[in-house]
Amino acid sequence: MKSQSLQQSVTDILATADIKINGPDPWDLHVHDDRFYKRVLSQGTLGLGESYMDGWWDCDSIDEFVNKAFRADLYRKARFGWKTVMEILLAKVTNLQTKRKAVDNIQRHYDLGNHLYQLMLDKRMTYTCGYWKNADNLDQAQENKMDLICRKIGLQPGQRVLDIGCGWGSFAKFAAERYGATVVGITISQEQLKLGREMCAGLPVELRFQDYRDVNEKFDHIVSIGMAEAVGYRNLRTYMQVAARCLSDEGFFLLHTIGHPFSKTSPDPFIDKYIFPNCLIPSLKQLGAAMEHLFIVEDLHNFGAYYDPTLMAWFHNFDHNWEQLKGEYDERFYRMWKYYLLSSAGSMRSRNNQLWQMVLSKKGVVGGYESVR
Template sequence: MADAASRLRSLAEQVLGTPLPVRVRAWDGSEAGPPDAPALVFHNRRALRRLLFKPGELGLARAWVSGDLDIDGDLYTALEAVAGLVWERGDDARTLAQAVRDPAVRAAARDLLKLAGPPLPPAPPREEIRRPRRRLHTRRTDRRAVSHHYDVGNDFYEIVLGPSMVYSCAYWEDGGTLESAQRDKLGLVCAKLGLKEGQRLLDVGCGWGSMAIHAAREHGVRVVGVTLSQEQAAHARKRVADEGLTDRVEIRVQDYRDVVDGPFDAVSSIGMAEHVGAARYLEYASRLYALLKPGGRLLNHQIARRPERDETAYEVDRFIDSYVFPDGELAPLGTTVTQLERAGFEVRDVEALREHYARTLRRWVVNLEADWDRAVRLAGFGRARVWRLYMAASALAFERNRIGVNQVLAVRTPESGASGLPPRPRTWHG
């Protein structure tokens, strides 16, 4: 069909009930839409079939990951432009199955299907995880989910994260580098935990060992770091040996639920609790409470979502669950604090770092794009595209206040009531 772009754009606007805020470039080379706007590039009809079969976030993700759909122009501008059509409407809003009752719109939807052509539907990209939604967050399913996300390859993560190898929100100052911001974040965590020489620290979800190494080297503590990722553990152990810290740092491939050699003076959990799941969160908090000495501190660094008016209607992010963090769940900050308190903790400080995570993610995207060809060789075309979309979209989600990230400092306060915290705890920022 000649001028497929104009036809596609016109029909899509009829179905959606709103003008498209982007240009459209179709498989026949035709274009339609605002000349200064970023373009959605439909390399083939299959891209349209993917969007029609799964309207909303999942269809967009499948078309992007497979390479059937691309963006010509600034990625962030394009994602902001389509946010109102995808993320802010929800996957079920105005789908072809329930669209509108207007016969003209139903006719437009039928014409879109004709324009897409057979066959329908296309198979999902091989990077998509499909599994039954039964018995989430067992030890076996958690190992599988962690392996999917973290065992992509240490060399790939070195491209994205840089030398710090810290896969969580940095703590920025104006003019700082990613490495200095990550070092400052680790220092902030250690200050909040009040680490002193000779103490024992449990680092839950220790990643590539950065927190464990920093705490042992800078504060003289003995650290047990646990992860479910074999690749992370191997990399972390090598870094520990290279730093000459094998007498102070032990890295284990172990579920936190299986740690039995407490008590510890402090526990750090940085970017791990998102994997725990709502049904297991009280168990998680109670287990960490039991592993602490009286007076011991927990620093829980965790992404939070905004609460729903009806929490029973909450659904996990389809793209994130299918391609990035299988079985991951975000909770509102208030829910997290409540569960920590139910486990026995006294919550003493909450610090929001939302803008810091947006800046961190944008820096990671810069790193990935700067070494794109090597990243594709290491992780594969589809997986590299998953990470680029996930990090860019997440940066915008933090900037738009759709999600946040918080450091919660909690204490296993002894019966005497002496928390051990300084009278002005925020002096750790000095």
């Protein structure tokens, strides 16, 4: 296909979403290298992201470009190169989240350096969607989210809570300080563990380097906030079995996860290669099948629209503090991280991805569970 024909093909596809090449609107693409057209047509979302990292195109508002692309279903029309097709097939027949692989997957993202996350996140270092109801800043939105979780599980002083995928211990610290809970948090990131222990010093909080599959103790409640995406659909049943095994009969399991409206067995190629290796956003069908005969769904709360302002706040912090990070990361990393944050915001804004909080019980609440918002 000649260069002009390639350009016309991309132009025609983008036009269905009201996106132009070198147009005047902030969501229009400004192409600097004509190789962009062949790359994006042959490699789909991976080629789109990589060509941005390479400086082949720019956009004043990547988040809105992605929002418009999803709303027009452009991503469903994306083509995949042979390598991506092979990776999709591989994900269907192999477990990409074994204990050994899981450590490598997590470390490739969360061990990039605590300094990056300290400058990007809120003061408590909470790397999940905030709850923006009655909040006008990131710090308040994240505290609202953690308080919401504590209220949803009916947390009482002295109760023992397991936090599966505890990050830097933000929830553990909050639950101990505000609700008088005793918390055990598990992570497989050494960088998170080191800083998390410092942040939770002096509190009834124990942070461990431990795979969730190795936990075999009883807890009054369990929370898992932004962890299920790293489990992989092949391990969701085991994940639910561990939670059921460790939860008291009268307790709650609060599952907080990004959700996809239909089931997939492989992640977005760009996110998989550069951001969250071998992670997969689950669907309700996949989660439902994994919890059969283990849990009753007491409450399902979708506040995915709140991930848009959360991600935009993270990008603002990252961009504002880039001068302090330049010595640790290069310009290509800056473009990669910018594309990741803004494209994720656009995906959430378009409602392509959701954010679910599920309150689960083992035997069902007699008389019913009263939803908390």
